[in-house]
Amino acid sequence: MSVLDDKERRIVGFLCNWCSYGGADTAGTARANQPTDLRIIRVPCSGRVNPLFILKALMNGADGVLVSGCHPRDCHYALGNFYARRRLETLKEFLPIIGINPERFHYTWVSASEGQRWQEVVTKFTDHIHKLGAAPKWSEVPALKDVKFDLVDAIRPLGCGTHPALAELKAEIKKALPDLHGVLGWRKGYDAIHAEPFLMQTEAEVDELIWGPFNVQNLANFLPKHAGKKIGVVVKGCDSKNVVELLVEKLIKREDVTIFGIGCNGTVDYKRILAKLPEDAVIESVVGGGSGVKVTASGKEYDMPMAEIAQDKCRLCVKPNAVISDVFLGKPTIEPECEDGRLPALRFLDTLTLEERMGFWKGQMEHCIRCYACRSACPQCVCRDFCVSDSRDPEWLTQEDSVEQKMFFQLIHAQHLAGRCTGCAECERACPMDIPVFALKQQFGRMIKKIFGYSAGLDLESMPPLLGYELEEANIKERDL
Amino acid sequence: MSTFFATPSALLGWLKSVSSDNRVVAPKKKGSVVLFKPWTTEELGACQDASELLIRSTMSAKEVVFPKCETLYELKATKDPSDLSKLHQELIVPNNATATVLFGARPCDARGFLCLDMPYLQGPVVDPYYKAHRDALVIVTQACSNALPTCFCNWIGSNPADEKGSDIIFTPIEGGFVLSALTEKGTALLAKGGFDAADDAKNTAVSEAQAKAKSQLPAESTLKDIPQKVYARFNDEAFWNKEIEKCLSCGACTFLCPTCQCFTMTDKGNQLDGKRMRSWDGCMASHFTLEASGHNPRPSRGMRYRNRLGHKFSYGRKDGDFSCVGCGRCIRSCPAHLDIRTVLSNACEGAQKKGEE
Ligand code: SF4
Ligand code: SF4
Ligand code: SF4
Ligand code: SF4
Numbered sequence: 015m016s017v018l019d020d021k022e023r024r025i026v027g028f029l030c031n032w033c034s035y036g037g038a039d040t041a042g043t044a045r046a047n048q049p050t051d052l053r054i055i056r057v058p059c060s061g062r063v064n065p066l067f068i069l070k071a072l073m074n075g076a077d078g079v080l081v082s083g084c085h086p087r088d089c090h091y092a093l094g095n096f097y098a099r100r101r102l103e104t105l106k107e108f109l110p111i112i113g114i115n116p117e118r119f120h121y122t123w124v125s126a127s128e129g130q131r132w133q134e135v136v137t138k139f140t141d142h143i144h145k146l147g148a149a150p151k152w153s154e155v156p157a158l159k160d161v162k163f164d165l166v167d168a169i170r171p172l173g174c175g176t177h178p179a180l181a182e183l184k185a186e187i188k189k190a191l192p193d194l195h196g197v198l199g200w201r202k203g204y205d206a207i208h209a210e211p212f213l214m215q216t217e218a219e220v221d222e223l224i225w226g227p228f229n230v231q232n233l234a235n236f237l238p239k240h241a242g243k244k245i246g247v248v249v250k251g252c253d254s255k256n257v258v259e260l261l262v263e264k265l266i267k268r269e270d271v272t273i274f275g276i277g278c279n280g281t282v283d284y285k286r287i288l289a290k291l292p293e294d295a296v297i298e299s300v301v302g303g304g305s306g307v308k309v310t311a312s313g314k315e316y317d318m319p320m321a322e323i324a325q326d327k328c329r330l331c332v333k334p335n336a337v338i339s340d341v342f343l344g345k346p347t348i349e350p351e352c353e354d355g356r357l358p359a360l361r362f363l364d365t366l367t368l369e370e371r372m373g374f375w376k377g378q379m380e381h382c383i384r385c386y387a388c389r390s391a392c393p394q395c396v397c398r399d400f401c402v403s404d405s406r407d408p409e410w411l412t413q414e415d416s417v418e419q420k421m422f423f424q425l426i427h428a429q430h431l432a433g434r435c436t437g438c439a440e441c442e443r444a445c446p447m448d449i450p451v452f453a454l455k456q457q458f459g460r461m462i463k464k465i466f467g468y469s470a471g472l473d474l475e476s477m478p479p480l481l482g483y484e485l486e487e488a489n490i491k492e493r494d495l
Numbered sequence: 496m497s498t499f500f501a502t503p504s505a506l507l508g509w510l511k512s513v514s515s516d517n518r519v520v521a522p523k524k525k526g527s528v529v530l531f532k533p534w535t536t537e538e539l540g541a542c543q544d545a546s547e548l549l550i551r552s553t554m555s556a557k558e559v560v561f562p563k564c565e566t567l568y569e570l571k572a573t574k575d576p577s578d579l580s581k582l583h584q585e586l587i588v589p590n591n592a593t594a595t596v597l598f599g600a601r602p603c604d605a606r607g608f609l610c611l612d613m614p615y616l617q618g619p620v621v622d623p624y625y626k627a628h629r630d631a632l633v634i635v636t637q638a639c640s641n642a643l644p645t646c647f648c649n650w651i652g653s654n655p656a657d658e659k660g661s662d663i664i665f666t667p668i669e670g671g672f673v674l675s676a677l678t679e680k681g682t683a684l685l686a687k688g689g690f691d692a693a694d695d696a697k698n699t700a701v702s703e704a705q706a707k708a709k710s711q712l713p714a715e716s717t718l719k720d721i722p723q724k725v726y727a728r729f730n731d732e733a734f735w736n737k738e739i740e741k742c743l744s745c746g747a748c749t750f751l752c753p754t755c756q757c758f759t760m761t762d763k764g765n766q767l768d769g770k771r772m773r774s775w776d777g778c779m780a781s782h783f784t785l786e787a788s789g790h791n792p793r794p795s796r797g798m799r800y801r802n803r804l805g806h807k808f809s810y811g812r813k814d815g816d817f818s819c820v821g822c823g824r825c826i827r828s829c830p831a832h833l834d835i836r837t838v839l840s841n842a843c844e845g846a847q848k849k850g851e852e
Contacts (some may be wrong), residue, residue: 161526162526197712202830204826204832204836204837205644208832209832210741210831210832210833211740211741211831212740212741213740217613231741231830231831231832235743236740285527287525292641293551293641293712294641294642294643294644295644296711297644365550381525381528381530381752383554383563383751383775384563384750384775385745385746385747385749385750385751386746386780387743387745387746387747387830389745390743390744390745390746391743391745391815391830398781399781399782399785399791404780406761406783409763412761412763412772413564413759413761413763413772413774414763414772415562415563415564415774437778440830444526444743444745444747446553446747446750446751446828447525447530447553447554447556448525448526448528448529450529460793490802
């Protein structure tokens with residue numbers, strides 16, 4: 015029997031040295047009959063099992079992955095399996111969005127004395143994988159082409175007028191400037207609609223500050239670059255969540271940052287603006303007012319209601335006001351309630367079968383040029399110049415221009431952001447190929463919410479769930495095979 | 496020069512017949528972005544509207560000669576079944592080049608290939624992989640009938656009807672296209688179309704279309720001695736750090752750019768089999784200059800962008816002979832909305848010419 019003649023399946027097992035590996039030994043010594051499909055990799059502890067090991071195995075054609083460690087409260091290192099339980103459960107809930115059947119992955123606990131239990135676990139899991147058959151291959155599923163998402167309606171009115179509090183904000187920044195290295199904000203960029211981030215260091219520069227629908231960039235991204243200096247930052251609601259998350263993760267110090275906020279009325283999606291103009295139109299001026307902007311380009315006027323040009327994330331935003339600030343000016347924007355924060359790509363993915371989802375990502379990843387702008391734009395991608403995907407040893411990724419490699423990079427990003435991603439969607443905005451990579455992070459986000467009732471970036475005192483554990487997890491139930 | 500006229504359907508018919516023994520690469524829309532992608536004979540046959548192939552591409556066309564990742568060689572080892580201690584090793588150098596017709600490149604794209612030729616063909620070593628792709632390539636360029644606000648080909652000594660680097664150039668006019676061959680390769684390819692000669696009225700329409708595009712370009716650059724002035728900024732770290740404050744160092748600009756030519760080489764394999772690959776890399780990535788010791792001579796975004804601008808406009812360049820073709824892709828797709836024209840102007844303004852300090 016072998017994998018090659020299709021009688022065996024490829025199953026990868028990660029077994030902890032102290033319990034499950036011992037359990038497998040006990041079963042072996044007792045000459046218990048076991049299927050031979052499982053390839054065992056011995057790890058010191060189930061806590062050592064990086065979820066990326068599992069994803070990598072599944073992406074590279076494993077038909078199933080089994081993780082087994084010491085029973086909870088019985089870990090050789092006391093706590094390793096508590097952490098593992100949270101990560102593994104979150105991963106299992108994540109898998110369907112990339113078209114991988116979550117039943118191909120199982121985690122359980124087997125102690126060194128439980129030879130018989132081991133025999134049962136491995137037999138049942140192998141049987142199960144045999145029933146599921148060979149895993150679909152990325153190279154073989156048909157790519158989904160020409161996908162179009164529906165525009166989602168905004169849950170609150172989005173507006174564009176000149177903000178009445180802008181003058182006050184400038185005054186406050188000028189007051190604070192002498193004590194700061196600078197304040198991060200936006201000014202008019204190369205034309206009237208393109209704003210660019212800048213660091214205000216003089217009063218004249220503060221006068222250049224703008225506030226409105228074109229302030230798309232998330233300036234929290236720049237904060238760690240200034241770590242150690244006293245720095246100010248102007249934030250929209252979404253940006254402020256990244257400031258919180260950076261503080262929670264101790265990447266910047268609270269006493270070093272001064273946070274300036276104004277209620278946000280939504281920002282634009284440039285693709286949507288440009289689609290309304292002839293491609294050679296030269297943008298001359300723009301005035302905001304009420305619920306839209308009037309763009310003058312090549313001598314013609316174009317009315318653009320925010321309902322048509324706003325970014326998707328703004329349409330569903332429930333935190334338009336800075337969740338944390340030292341100076342907050344003007345009237346806060348009304349905070350709507352919204353249960354369903356799914357952006358169009360995730361809504362669309364939810365309607366697909368597993369195989370179609372794999373095809374969806376295949377179709378998208380075919381166009382990825384691997385620039386990693388998605389990573390650089392992410393304020394929470396704090397490894398910056400030391401990203402694991404650039405490492406040659408260990409080699410997580412090869413340079414091959416294949417869907418699997420490019421997809422695996424997205425899985426690295428999404429997995430590393432699990433429980434940390436605030437949903438700012440900058441990764442997706444930055445992608446020059448317009449790939450909806452945020453959907454992967456949003457899937458992790460909603461599963462984290464479901465399991466731990468947690469959303470990142472809201473509370474300075476909080477603990478990202480994957481950095482902690484409970485002895486008894488309220489929403490993680492032990493699964494039988 | 497003789498010019499020919501083709502109706503949209505005749506043009507598509509020509510491309511379809513060309514596709515039987517060539518890979519036809521042309522713009523293809525994917526959502527809101529446009530890529531240069533192969534069009535199969537079936538796709539070209541099914542295409543009802545030639546304008547689908549005439550759109551401007553988000554991505555440059557450089558992949559046809561400089562793939563994102565290319566296998567340079569493979570090693571294969573097989574054990575001798577009769578004596579397992581013996582290993583039979585084989586070195587395979589793949590032939591990656593295919594006869595390719597690049598259709599719908601713009602004049603800036605075509606000139607981009609001339610910039611790529613510099614390191615790959617005109618250096619001390621001719622790169623055989625690049626040369627094979629390049630020899631197998633015929634470039635059919637569309638003269639631009641309009642210019643985007645981000646276009647600045649006139650700053651680098653070019654124009655929307657520039658013929659440099661193309662094998663065939665065509666201009667869309669009312670009712671069809673006027674084509675002319677510029678090289679031998681182009682003449683041979685164009686002959687397959689069997690098109691009629693274009694009459695005077697049509698040639699006049701071409702001049703009018705080209706004049707319109709020209710009029711839409713920004714004012715001619717008044718910058719002088721660009722290479723020297725950019726170079727004079729070399730040690731002005733404060734300048735670079737301030738200009739580049741907004742940059743994310745994401746590198747999207749380098750990957751979209753038709754002239755960015757840098758690569759990395761990696762090996763994949765085990766003790767028996769393996770391959771060596773060459774793939775895109777760029778100066779905006781921190782690891783690009785990371786040395787084995789851990790030292791990085793370009794540790795900041797400013798220093799990296801200095802290289803990007805310097806390589807395009809200064810190092811070994813003369814005024815008007817730049818390694819940027821003014822396509823504006825890096826402006827259009829930059830998440831930070833950084834405009835290379837602004838950085839260039841600011842670098843030159845107030846900068847001293849070398850030797851004048
Ligand atoms: S930004 Fe887009 S194209 Fe670049 S690596 Fe990320 S997904 Fe790929
Ligand atoms: S992963 Fe994307 S949405 Fe999440 S914090 Fe990073 S950039 Fe924002
Ligand atoms: S200039 Fe723009 S596209 Fe280039 S690295 Fe910087 S942020 Fe990215
Ligand atoms: S540097 Fe920018 S404008 Fe110049 S050729 Fe490259 S992408 Fe085009």
